[in-house]
Amino acid sequence: MAKKSAFVVVNFMTDGEKDFNTMVVTPWEVKGEIDYKKLVKKFGTTFLSTKEITQIKEYSGGELHLLLRRGLFFSHRDFDWILQMLKKGEKFVLYTGRGPSGHTHLGHLVPWIFTKWLQDIFNVDLYFQLTDDEKFLFNQKFTFQESQNFAYENAKDILAVGFNPEKTHFIFDSQLTKTMYQIAVEVAKRVTFSTAKAVFGFVNESNIGMIFYPSIQAMPCFLPSVLQGKNVPVLIPAAIDQDPYWRITRDVAPKLGYYKPAAIHCKFFPGLAEGGKMSASEPDSCIFTTDDPNKAKKKIMRAFTGGRATIEEQKKLGGQPEICNIYWYEYYLFEPDDKKIEKMRSDCLAGKLLCGTCKKRLGEKVKQFLADHQSRREKITKEMIDEKIIKT
Amino acid sequence: MAKKSAFVVVNFMTDGEKDFNTMVVTPWEVKGEIDYKKLVKKFGTTFLSTKEITQIKEYSGGELHLLLRRGLFFSHRDFDWILQMLKKGEKFVLYTGRGPSGHTHLGHLVPWIFTKWLQDIFNVDLYFQLTDDEKFLFNQKFTFQESQNFAYENAKDILAVGFNPEKTHFIFDSQLTKTMYQIAVEVAKRVTFSTAKAVFGFVNESNIGMIFYPSIQAMPCFLPSVLQGKNVPVLIPAAIDQDPYWRITRDVAPKLGYYKPAAIHCKFFPGLAEGGKMSASEPDSCIFTTDDPNKAKKKIMRAFTGGRATIEEQKKLGGQPEICNIYWYEYYLFEPDDKKIEKMRSDCLAGKLLCGTCKKRLGEKVKQFLADHQSRREKITKEMIDEKIIKT
Numbered sequence: 001m002a003k004k005s006a007f008v009v010v011n012f013m014t015d016g017e018k019d020f021n022t023m024v025v026t027p028w029e030v031k032g033e034i035d036y037k038k039l040v041k042k043f044g045t046t047f048l049s050t051k052e053i054t055q056i057k058e059y060s061g062g063e064l065h066l067l068l069r070r071g072l073f074f075s076h077r078d079f080d081w082i083l084q085m086l087k088k089g090e091k092f093v094l095y096t097g098r099g100p101s102g103h104t105h106l107g108h109l110v111p112w113i114f115t116k117w118l119q120d121i122f123n124v125d126l127y128f129q130l131t132d133d134e135k136f137l138f139n140q141k142f143t144f145q146e147s148q149n150f151a152y153e154n155a156k157d158i159l160a161v162g163f164n165p166e167k168t169h170f171i172f173d174s175q176l177t178k179t180m181y182q183i184a185v186e187v188a189k190r191v192t193f194s195t196a197k198a199v200f201g202f203v204n205e206s207n208i209g210m211i212f213y214p215s216i217q218a219m220p221c222f223l224p225s226v227l228q229g230k231n232v233p234v235l236i237p238a239a240i241d242q243d244p245y246w247r248i249t250r251d252v253a254p255k256l257g258y259y260k261p262a263a264i265h266c267k268f269f270p271g272l273a274e275g276g277k278m279s280a281s282e283p284d285s286c287i288f289t290t291d292d293p294n295k296a297k298k299k300i301m302r303a304f305t306g307g308r309a310t311i312e313e314q315k316k317l318g319g320q321p322e323i324c325n326i327y328w329y330e331y332y333l334f335e336p337d338d339k340k341i342e343k344m345r346s347d348c349l350a351g352k353l354l355c356g357t358c359k360k361r362l363g364e365k366v367k368q369f370l371a372d373h374q375s376r377r378e379k380i381t382k383e384m385i386d387e388k389i390i391k392t
Numbered sequence: 393m394a395k396k397s398a399f400v401v402v403n404f405m406t407d408g409e410k411d412f413n414t415m416v417v418t419p420w421e422v423k424g425e426i427d428y429k430k431l432v433k434k435f436g437t438t439f440l441s442t443k444e445i446t447q448i449k450e451y452s453g454g455e456l457h458l459l460l461r462r463g464l465f466f467s468h469r470d471f472d473w474i475l476q477m478l479k480k481g482e483k484f485v486l487y488t489g490r491g492p493s494g495h496t497h498l499g500h501l502v503p504w505i506f507t508k509w510l511q512d513i514f515n516v517d518l519y520f521q522l523t524d525d526e527k528f529l530f531n532q533k534f535t536f537q538e539s540q541n542f543a544y545e546n547a548k549d550i551l552a553v554g555f556n557p558e559k560t561h562f563i564f565d566s567q568l569t570k571t572m573y574q575i576a577v578e579v580a581k582r583v584t585f586s587t588a589k590a591v592f593g594f595v596n597e598s599n600i601g602m603i604f605y606p607s608i609q610a611m612p613c614f615l616p617s618v619l620q621g622k623n624v625p626v627l628i629p630a631a632i633d634q635d636p637y638w639r640i641t642r643d644v645a646p647k648l649g650y651y652k653p654a655a656i657h658c659k660f661f662p663g664l665a666e667g668g669k670m671s672a673s674e675p676d677s678c679i680f681t682t683d684d685p686n687k688a689k690k691k692i693m694r695a696f697t698g699g700r701a702t703i704e705e706q707k708k709l710g711g712q713p714e715i716c717n718i719y720w721y722e723y724y725l726f727e728p729d730d731k732k733i734e735k736m737r738s739d740c741l742a743g744k745l746l747c748g749t750c751k752k753r754l755g756e757k758v759k760q761f762l763a764d765h766q767s768r769r770e771k772i773t774k775e776m777i778d779e780k781i782i783k784t
Contacts, residue, residue, distance in 0.1 A: 133577050174574055181568040185525050188601030196600050208588050209580025212604030
């Protein structure tokens, strides 16, 4: 059941249902079984179509990233417009962000990996926001210092993903500049409490920083235009739960003379436990980038699968890949070969594949993935991060 | 009658009354006949007593500023504590501010003149905040650029008052620094919407910048402590309508480990029209520092006085100094000699003094005052202001 707190957002919930599976999708909470069709309809976004996907191929040499090809990125706002503008010679910039509430996990990396791919094929600038003010304001027990420390920890992971170092810029909210504050104040003037309340569910107990905060998350949509002195199209790759921010920002944009930001949305990456997205608040369901690779493998070995109660049953009835986290990890991240993934699925359905085998295989892949990520991560220094932080 | 707008504050209003004389005192509106006794009671501040005033004399060589001696500064919060701390060796700093909604007028200069006197006798630092974000957020028709331009115009007047250039620091809100933002966010986390609504009267139509703004006005109370790396007592000389901000700030201070800011409050300086404070929204009732001195004298010649309808009546009944703006200007600002001011009053009451004489005399004084101020003001350059703006 949706927890009622000072900042629970009720902008999406299946009407009337109160059981565990009630879908709750807000920038701070994702719960229950997600019906993405319903979500796209309620949020008013558009499913990615063959038309846009075909156009991307022109820039990527015919290739499509696994996360796009297999549909983790599935919805958008004005992505077609971004491509039209590009054809006309108006290059876009990418903007995404991270709320530094703890260490980075695999689920966080997913949109970043895709964002890196977009940066590479389009050769564009990326503005990456670390919302350490948000995480401090929205979490009673968090100190601002803790939030700022995690911002640096997360930034190490961001750079370890391999973004183009020449074209990647950090916005650290706690290191806000006068330019950023001025943009945020321009946005804030155009958003009434009434609107913010309707979109984010603010209540009397919400603190006044939380209420202002949407202006800070909107700000990077306009910062590139201010810094470049001309209107710059912005594309935001992010999970769909962040969409309420872009809805507000898109309403304000024309009033300030800026383009509306465009977005490309992904679904939630599953955790290791049954149902739900990977969430740091349930550490055992999470593969953190700071986990010892062997420990991570052990977490995989304990993951929820689509397997049956006994080996006999599994052989007789077959497994259930559609509810199996191991399968989805392979599908979205670790097995790019379409034939192999299809064989994995059909063998499972036919009862020819047992969960132990799958877990072991994925465990090894994750272990290697983490070892590689960590070897890049440990080379990232505070100075390398600091030099990418926008200071004007 | 109190105008009902998106941000009218109802924290002080005489109950039930709806006529023109209803007292309204908020950070954005002062209206009606002001009953300072009621105000002190409702706001929960304390009248300045002989005890504090006597102690000030120890620092001022026995002298008292006219504005204190004649009671324009009349109320306080913890001013006695400021003096105790000083005795113990903990020096305070001064903090005051200006909302740059237009050019400076005489009414604005009044607390600054007194603040300069405090700076001189105690030899302390002054932090002067220009709230150009506030004026932009609270005024629908104002652009941020206009507000920022007026901030510089007002800063010229501030420096022309003659503050110690070595010990005066500007906080330009539109040039917010990361240190300032971090303090504001720490404050914001401790103020619920419920509290802000109760104190400032925010409504659904209030924009989300207005709601956050109290954190920005609270910030300079803690900035000196952050900059100096130790707890610093802060004394705020300002008109009493700003007190709601300090009430909120004082509630938050102990939660952040800072001293509560102390305040010393002044009454409202009268305009040239009948009743009300000097207000830029009624330009003819105002002496602006940018007015041509001769034009200013003409405004004085048209001022509302306590005079009677005819000279004959005046001679017979005597004038009414207690409702005469000309008298109050002399009393608070232009006639320091107690004997002379008393003679002015008694002659007026006795019908021996006519309004034309008084207006002419004050007109000359104001003309000279403006000429002097303007000759200092025109020497102030943007560079002189910029070098005093806090940038860390």
